[in-house]
Amino acid sequence: ExxxxxxxxxxxxxxxxxxxxxxxxxxDQSQWFSTIPSAISSSNNFIQARLATENPQVNRNVKIxxxxxxxxEAFSFVVLGRGNVVNAGxxxxxINRKQEFLIPTTRDMSPRARVVVxxxxxxxxxxxxxxxxxxxxxxxxxxQLSMDKYQAFPGxxxxxxxxxxxxxxxxxxxxxxxxxxxxxxxxxxxSDLVNELKTYNAGRDPAFYPWVETIKNKQGSLYWHTGAxxxxxxxxxxxxxxxxxxxxxxxxxxIQDLNKGENRTIGRPILPPGASTVRPDQGPGVxxxxxxxxxxxxxxAFSRLPRPVxxxxxIFLRNDLPKTWLFTNxxxxxxxxxLLTVPVPDLTNTTWVVSGFAINQLDxxxxxxxxxxxxxxxxxxxxxxLPYSVRVGETLAVEMVVFNYLSKEISAEVTLENxxxxxxxxxxxxxxxxxxxxxxxxxxxxxxxxxxxxxxxxVSFLITP
Numbered sequence: 001e002x003x004x005x006x007x008x009x010x011x012x013x014x015x016x017x018x019x020x021x022x023x024x025x026x027x028d029q030s031q032w033f034s035t036i037p038s039a040i041s042s043s044n045n046f047i048q049a050r051l052a053t054e055n056p057q058v059n060r061n062v063k064i065x066x067x068x069x070x071x072x073e074a075f076s077f078v079v080l081g082r083g084n085v086v087n088a089g090x091x092x093x094x095i096n097r098k099q100e101f102l103i104p105t106t107r108d109m110s111p112r113a114r115v116v117v118x119x120x121x122x123x124x125x126x127x128x129x130x131x132x133x134x135x136x137x138x139x140x141x142x143x144q145l146s147m148d149k150y151q152a153f154p155g156x157x158x159x160x161x162x163x164x165x166x167x168x169x170x171x172x173x174x175x176x177x178x179x180x181x182x183x184x185x186x187x188x189x190x191s192d193l194v195n196e197l198k199t200y201n202a203g204r205d206p207a208f209y210p211w212v213e214t215i216k217n218k219q220g221s222l223y224w225h226t227g228a229x230x231x232x233x234x235x236x237x238x239x240x241x242x243x244x245x246x247x248x249x250x251x252x253x254x255i256q257d258l259n260k261g262e263n264r265t266i267g268r269p270i271l272p273p274g275a276s277t278v279r280p281d282q283g284p285g286v287x288x289x290x291x292x293x294x295x296x297x298x299x300x301a302f303s304r305l306p307r308p309v310x311x312x313x314x315i316f317l318r319n320d321l322p323k324t325w326l327f328t329n330x331x332x333x334x335x336x337x338x339l340l341t342v343p344v345p346d347l348t349n350t351t352w353v354v355s356g357f358a359i360n361q362l363d364x365x366x367x368x369x370x371x372x373x374x375x376x377x378x379x380x381x382x383x384x385x386l387p388y389s390v391r392v393g394e395t396l397a398v399e400m401v402v403f404n405y406l407s408k409e410i411s412a413e414v415t416l417e418n419x420x421x422x423x424x425x426x427x428x429x430x431x432x433x434x435x436x437x438x439x440x441x442x443x444x445x446x447x448x449x450x451x452x453x454x455x456x457x458x459v460s461f462l463i464t465p
Contacts (some may be wrong), residue, residue: 013044013069040230042125042249045069049117049131052100058110058137061102066117068097068127075099075119080238081109081135083200107364110138111194114203116238118231124246128234138194141165141366143358145172151375154346158374162330162338164358164366170338171358174326177351177373187355190367202239325352332358348378349405379405382414390465397460404451415446416461424463 011020022033039046045068052063066075072094079087086108091101103115113135118128144163152158162170175186228234231248235241242248277287325345330338345352352374359365385399404410418424421441451457 011038037229039228040249040251041127042247043121043123045121045125045127047072047075047117047119047127047129049115049129051131051133056105056133056135058105058107058135058140060105062105062133062135063100063102064115064117064131066094066099066101068094068119071097072119075117077101077103077118078116078240079103079109080114080116080201080203080240081106081112082197083202083239084108086113105135107137107140110135111197112201114201114238116234116240118234120244120246126231126242126244126246126248128231128248130228130234130238138197139190139364139366141168141358141360141363143170143356143366143368145354145356145368145370145372147354147372147374150373151377152344154344154348154376154378156344157341158344160340160342160354162332162340162356162358164332164336164338165360165363166332166334166336168332168336168358168360168363168366170330170332170356172326172328172330172340172354172356173324174352174354174374175324177353180353187371188357188367190369193365193367204237204239326354344374344376348376348381348403351375377405378403380410380412392465395462395464397462399458399460401456401458402449402451403456405454407453409450409452411448411450413446413448414459415444416463417444418442424465427462427464 009020011017018038020036020038022036024031024033047066047068050065050067052065053061056062064077068075074090074092075094076090077088078085086106087103091099105113111134112132114130114132116128116130118126120126141164146161148159148161149156160172162172164170173187180186228237230251232250235248326342328340328342330340332338353371354374355368355371357365357367380403382400382402385401387396390396398416400414402412402414418426421443426442426445445461447459447461449457449459
């Protein structure tokens with residue numbers, strides 16, 4: 001169904017085989033996969049851990065299958081999660097060369113756990129293997145947000161209902177939808193928490209092709225195998241330090257690197273291709289920047305021209321983004337419910353997106369899976385554009401724009417009032433005008449305009465403070 005063929009291959013116990021090559025043929029096409037190097041052991045004996053449970057979950061048991069290349073008397077296991085040793089034990093008298101055992105999964109094993117299995121041979125060699133698997137249920141706390149209305153007029157009130165674990169602190173954020181479309185990273189998401197927890201692991205994260213993600217958590221799958229070739233690499237890649245009087249097999253390539261003194265990396269980063277470097281006696285090149293001279297000056301004129309200042313992509317950002325509507329918090333009661341009643345902003349024709357997270361000492365942290373939206377719609381309104389300040393006696397035009405989002409044409413009257421007639425005078429003073437009656441006071445002035453459907457119409461009034 002998913003277009004992937006799963007093949008189980010049991011490598012023969014042959015110490016002359018060094019690599020495994022896989023070639024796929026379909027009709028007249030042929031494709032070679034990357035070769036897989038063989039594991040290394042002084043006695044040519046190995047142990048393998050496999051996942052025998054589909055979709056492991058928190059607070060349930062996960063089954064691990066162990067297969068050894070020789071009969072063993074006992075083996076030990078260590079379970080790692082979030083950088084800590086979660087579980088450990090020794091199982092004696094396994095059934096022949098195969099054994100299955102159960103491990104109870106805890107929250108500390110999510111989102112990813114690692115199992116290291118090992119046994120000691122009679123000659124003192126330590127044989128080991130490691131397996132990584134993902135555990136579902138990383139977030140035991142959940143947040144559900146809902147509103148009593150999803151469309152409102154400016155100035156109304158809206159009730160935001162919140163559901164989480166009892167006695168949880170809930171953080172609420174509501175911003176304009178256009179802001180979220182312009183740039184992400186405003187909310188705490190589930191992927192942010194999972195990626196943060198994965199950084200707690202002290203071992204090396206395995207890297208595979210993206211399509212391998214589709215076969216994860218399948219029974220018997222080795223999709224997260226650490227890929228260590230020797231016992232030393234198993235413990236080193238798992239972030240473990242082992243104290244033993246036995247001996248561990250080391251990868252020959254690692255031994256060669258340890259004894260090789262030329263061109264070693266000594267704490268300097270690997271530079272990107274095309275970077276200017278200076279070759280030292282040891283290690284990678286050292287980055288440096290050449291001295292930039294103006295053109296036609298110096299012996300190295302035009303050897304390195306500076307980058308044009310306008311050689312950048314043109315990005316046009318909005319500068320009239322509205323402010324944040326909500327940045328507040330609430331606490332759930334003993335039943336896990338909370339209610340927040342807030343006024344709707346006065347911004348018209350704006351969609352607000354509400355998100356949140358919850359946290360308490362017992363259940364940990366959780367984030368909202370869905371983001372409810374509140375649309376503000378005003379079919380007919382006027383927007384005034386007033387200056388920040390004005391001088392007394394200075395004539396200015398008060399500009400207004402009337403918006404009509406109805407399906408029909410509207411004729412409207414726009415009135416600008418002058419309370420008590422003492423704030424300003426309509427029009428501009430005329431020095432050649434004949435002195436008017438001082439008792440005449442103009443309290444308002446009205447203009448009639450016509451606004452087309454789904455359109456706007458400007459209007460202005462000339463006043464003198």
